[in-house]
Amino acid sequence: MNAINKEPEYQEIEVLLPWYAAGTLSRRDANRVEQALARDRELARQYDLVREELVETIHLNETLGAPSARAMERLFAAIDAEEARAPRHRRWFDLGSRISEFLSSLTPRTLAWSATAAGAILVQAAVIAAVVVKEQGSPSGPGLASAPSEGSYAVVRFAPQATADDITNFLRAYKATVVEGPLNMGGQLYRIRLSETKLPKEEVGKIVRQMQSESKVVDFIAAKE
Amino acid sequence: MQSTPDEVLIGRIANGDRLAMQVLYARYHVRVFRFVVRLVRDEATAEDVISEVFLDVWRQAGRFEGRSTVSTWLLAIARFKAISALRRRTDEELDEEAAAAIEDLSDNPATALEKKDKSAMLRKCLAGLSAEHREIIDLVYYHEKSVEEVAEIVGIPENTVKTRMFYARKRLAELLKSEGIERGWP
Numbered sequence: 438m439n440a441i442n443k444e445p446e447y448q449e450i451e452v453l454l455p456w457y458a459a460g461t462l463s464r465r466d467a468n469r470v471e472q473a474l475a476r477d478r479e480l481a482r483q484y485d486l487v488r489e490e491l492v493e494t495i496h497l498n499e500t501l502g503a504p505s506a507r508a509m510e511r512l513f514a515a516i517d518a519e520e521a522r523a524p525r526h527r528r529w530f531d532l533g534s535r536i537s538e539f540l541s542s543l544t545p546r547t548l549a550w551s552a553t554a555a556g557a558i559l560v561q562a563a564v565i566a567a568v569v570v571k572e573q574g575s576p577s578g579p580g581l582a583s584a585p586s587e588g589s590y591a592v593v594r595f596a597p598q599a600t601a602d603d604i605t606n607f608l609r610a611y612k613a614t615v616v617e618g619p620l621n622m623g624g625q626l627y628r629i630r631l632s633e634t635k636l637p638k639e640e641v642g643k644i645v646r647q648m649q650s651e652s653k654v655v656d657f658i659a660a661k662e
Numbered sequence: 663m664q665s666t667p668d669e670v671l672i673g674r675i676a677n678g679d680r681l682a683m684q685v686l687y688a689r690y691h692v693r694v695f696r697f698v699v700r701l702v703r704d705e706a707t708a709e710d711v712i713s714e715v716f717l718d719v720w721r722q723a724g725r726f727e728g729r730s731t732v733s734t735w736l737l738a739i740a741r742f743k744a745i746s747a748l749r750r751r752t753d754e755e756l757d758e759e760a761a762a763a764i765e766d767l768s769d770n771p772a773t774a775l776e777k778k779d780k781s782a783m784l785r786k787c788l789a790g791l792s793a794e795h796r797e798i799i800d801l802v803y804y805h806e807k808s809v810e811e812v813a814e815i816v817g818i819p820e821n822t823v824k825t826r827m828f829y830a831r832k833r834l835a836e837l838l839k840s841e842g843i844e845r846g847w848p
Contacts, residue, residue: 452824455831461808486845490831493784494803501699503692508709512687512716516680617692
């Protein structure tokens with residue numbers, strides 16, 4: 438193993454390690470880092486420290502919770518007040534048909550033709566955000582606005598081919614609600630509330646197993662404290 | 663394949679579409695809140711700030727040119743608003759907070775136990791970094807922003823982004839060392 442320790446190239450690579458760990462480097466820079474890591478033990482050890490920092494930074498941020506409903510109520514009250522004072526000029530369009538056109542285009546076939554997995558993730562985030570709004574309607578809807586506290590929860594990754602209707606029907610069937618997401622772990626995980634009261638562990642496990650069997654809609658699911 | 667959904671939403675918001683505003687809010691409010699609360703260290707202030715951020719989006723959506731991603735644009739607005747909110751707070755309040763942060767890092771019976779847990783100590787030291795260092799670490803590790811995007815959000819050159827991140831990590835290692843955790847770097 439040839440050490441490149443303390444040479445200018447080492448220092449250049451060393452400062453890039455946090456972005457390499459987060460997956461936000463260009464392909465070219467990522468290749469440079471990969472090659473350097475393969476031949477320099479000290480750099481590899483340094484990378485382990487970066488990964489520890491990344492994991493704990495995510496953990497720390499995930500414990501920060503979410504804003505209360507007050508923030509959203511304030512926002513939409515301010516928007517209403519502005520619109521009442523000076524309504525903005527709007528282009529005429531049929532909003533309902535545009536949304537249904539957008540959602541209906543998110544068929545398995547569309548997704549299969551998606552250029553990248555990242556594209557599919559963005560599309561799915563849009564589908565689920567639309568489901569959340571469709572289900573909860575009002576800006577002050579409880580699940581939209583506040584972080585989960587009481588009740589029983591699970592973390593779910595929906596199947597890439599699941600459409601907005603599939604997800605809506607699935608959530609209705611289990612009386613579940615999307616309360617948070619996408620969580621910052623690849624951008625595909627959502628926290629759902631299974632019950633507003635805390636259920637026994639065995640019962641949560643039973644519901645999660647039933648949900649897992651719905652492979653058309655659910656790709657991955659796990660109970661979450 | 664559709665164009666980027668976030669950009670489509672912004673276009674609809676520019677046309678006064680409240681539903682699109684709700685979708686954008688549902689998608690980003692938690693992440694923006696967490697970014698702001700780490701800067702201002704106060705949940706009530708952070709909630710006020712995110713209302714202001716999304717109200718700015720409602721007002722300025724027509725001016726969004728798509729040169730950066732929507733999330734980068736949101737975080738840049740959020741940072742500006744958070745700094746303005748901090749400036750509005752009195753020096754006395756900030757002194758009390760600084761004292762609380764220092765106290766938070768000192769040893770107590772609970773801390774002695776936590777020392778056994780390296781992960782908990784790492785999180786504690788991350789929380790004890792300066793606002794400048796917390797900000798860059800969060801943007802890189804949690805908000806998954808590239809060097810170029812961090813430069814745009816913070817308003818500094820790309821090389822400064824790299825060196826600031828390096829010094830933030832170095833400071834983190836020093837805090838850990840002062841808590842008895844030697845990482846062997848720098």
